[in-house]
Amino acid sequence: MRSFSFSAAPAIVALLTCAAVGACSDEQSASPAGPTDVVTLPTGESRQYGVSVTLGNGTARTYILFDKRQQGRAIELGVALSPAALEGLPAPMNMPPGGGDGHEHVDSHEYILPMPQQNGTPFKFLELDWNPQGHEIPGIYTIPHFDFHFYTITQAERDLILPTDAQFQQKADNLPPAAMVPQFYSTLTPPNVPTPAVPKMGVHWIDVRSPEIQALLGHPELAKPFTTTFIYGSWNGRFTFVEPMITRDFILGRRTAATAAQRDSVIPLPMGAQASPAGMYPAAYRIAWDAAANEYRIALTQLTQKN
Template identity: 40%
Template sequence: MKRMFKLAVLAGAVLSMASCDKNDDQQVAGIFKGPESAFHDGKAFSWVQISNQGKPEKLGITIDKAAWESLPVGGDGSHDHANSVTLKLHEKALATTVFKHIGLDWNPAGHEPANVYTLPHFDFHYYLMNEPDRLAIPPYEVNPAGFDAKPAAEFFPVNYFDPGGGVPQMGKHWLDATSPELGGATFTQTFIYGSYNGKVNFMEPMVTRQFIESQPAYERAIPQPAKFQESGYYPTKMRIRHTAHATEVTLEDFIYRQKAN
């Protein structure tokens, strides 16, 4: 499907994509859509909203109705490539944000640790590294030194900790110790940071399908580190919009951060 959704189809920021014309690459401001990726029986894609000053305002993921309604549920939790797709970014997103690509990962039976994250949920990986390098990340047992080369604590928000190990083609996942599910509550949503080889390499909203459907207009602040490894625009808020026609997950309220000396 190589067309924009109609104005009535998408909620929130994606609505204004209908106003983009064939010359949007020459525009300074507007919403710029990345390539579509097949996702189960539908499509998903990334998009970026740029201000009149050429600054990023939102970096989003849109999942269409056909994809949402065809998501498998259950199973043994084993990996299925149909549940994980790479969303390429429009060149405007590459030029204005610190992100390089997005990993859209659906977990029909959740994943470890058991009884914490074993609920059907999404991992929305916003990667700060390029895809070839990310795909080259081996299993933890192959290169534990790469996973255990940790950035200094100042590059993560307060209360984030290393639970050990790491995931191939992703990295080490740093968890927020204040997330309710780590204290025995039922998992709904959390925000994760990632690292590999001494670099912070992703930011990840992790959200259950049930929560998205029950909280169709949800937003939260993104925990912020004290320092940053690279200069650029970083998001400070995450938002979810879910309608009968499409689902959006966006990183918003970008602030320019200077690289730590």
């Protein structure tokens, strides 16, 4: 792991504690009723979709890709967005100037998506957040983007992660064992400081190599604007979610990209040696445009068994 200065910690902590606080009250959940689509592909794979949720002028729905050549094993889990889903999204709120600590008026819109009926992964639901003017850190993540939280706990369990819990800080400080921590990932918490945690989420971990935070870590020559990054989240001793954060412009750019590799961007991920619960976890994530299916996909891919 590259060394870094804890002088950046206050700004990083702002990110980790602001990302979801005060989400707008327009939460949308999919109806549990209704059929799901299954698409069989010529490659021997099949894609099963979950129930659609309205997003922007279009829809979002989870999917799982199964490989019949591998005894029907799940090899990818993601969310499919219709092209219109990226249009007509909620506009930025008028934020009152000054006052408070900056946490009270986070402009975030939450959508809850269930998994497909046949799952085969440890992930139980997707929380999709649209942030029309981004969130902390100012000048880095304050641009329109999506947060895609794939949870390995239930929504009811997630909703109990609240500061009103007498053990809230104790559970935040109870970090996963070293064998579960992916290489290069850190909470960036200074020594002897309580681990920051977000209500209804938990503790956020970031890859210290992420280009967008390099200036904060004392490496301005390596800094690049935020387009996409990947967060791990933990609570009370284990990792409970993974979170691709991706700008709207980057997703749109997959459709107009010049090369096939750019239209289907696959980004490798560090993985812990162990996981709890055991199951299929991503060795990469994907941001893609599929012209044949007429949809964008954000996916946890190259699913690998971890125990």
